[in-house]
Amino acid sequence: MKKFTSAALCLALAGPALAQAPAKPAAAKAAPVRPASKPAPKPAAPGLPPAGSEQIATAELAHFGEYQCEFGEVVTVEKTPKNEGYIDVHHKKTVTTMKPVLSSTGAVRLEDVKGRLLMLQIANKSMLMDTKIGQRLVDGCVHEKQREAASRPPSQSLGIEPKKD
Numbered sequence: 001m002k003k004f005t006s007a008a009l010c011l012a013l014a015g016p017a018l019a020q021a022p023a024k025p026a027a028a029k030a031a032p033v034r035p036a037s038k039p040a041p042k043p044a045a046p047g048l049p050p051a052g053s054e055q056i057a058t059a060e061l062a063h064f065g066e067y068q069c070e071f072g073e074v075v076t077v078e079k080t081p082k083n084e085g086y087i088d089v090h091h092k093k094t095v096t097t098m099k100p101v102l103s104s105t106g107a108v109r110l111e112d113v114k115g116r117l118l119m120l121q122i123a124n125k126s127m128l129m130d131t132k133i134g135q136r137l138v139d140g141c142v143h144e145k146q147r148e149a150a151s152r153p154p155s156q157s158l159g160i161e162p163k164k165d
Helices: 002-018 053-061 144-151
Strands: 065-068 074-079 087-091 094-102 108-112 117-121 126-130 135-141
Touching: 053 094, 094 117
Parallel strands: none
Antiparallel strands: 065 074, 074 087, 087 094, 094 108, 108 117, 117 126, 126 135
8 A cells, every 4th residue: 555655646746747837828919020121230349449550550461352262152351440450351141340460470360359250361262260169160261362362373472471570
């Protein structure tokens, strides 16, 4: 009899946990459906520190315009309208404000002011990386100036010059 009582007690205690939650009532009125429209891109990050002369000079080295990337993806790079020395990178539906930094090899690094993305521009291609997950978002991005540099004969420089102190 004890075994039967314990089993009954377990079922009695588990019963409420096994019961389904009551269904939520349907909304009285559905919200009107609006036609889909493209959201306006977010403005540049507010409160950016003023760019120094080195940052402004590095921003001028970046290739502005459209980049054709692997798998038919497109990245667009343009100057940030209200913040001299900063650059906006458009990829898919996101616009990221970046700070240009010149590396010791001559490559231009565009570093996300929020610390998430990095665009690396070398002489013949560029790539966009997500530094938080450590992966490339898009690779093989080529701007028309990079295409020209890659088509030069091997005897000519690719345009990468080390930083001179």
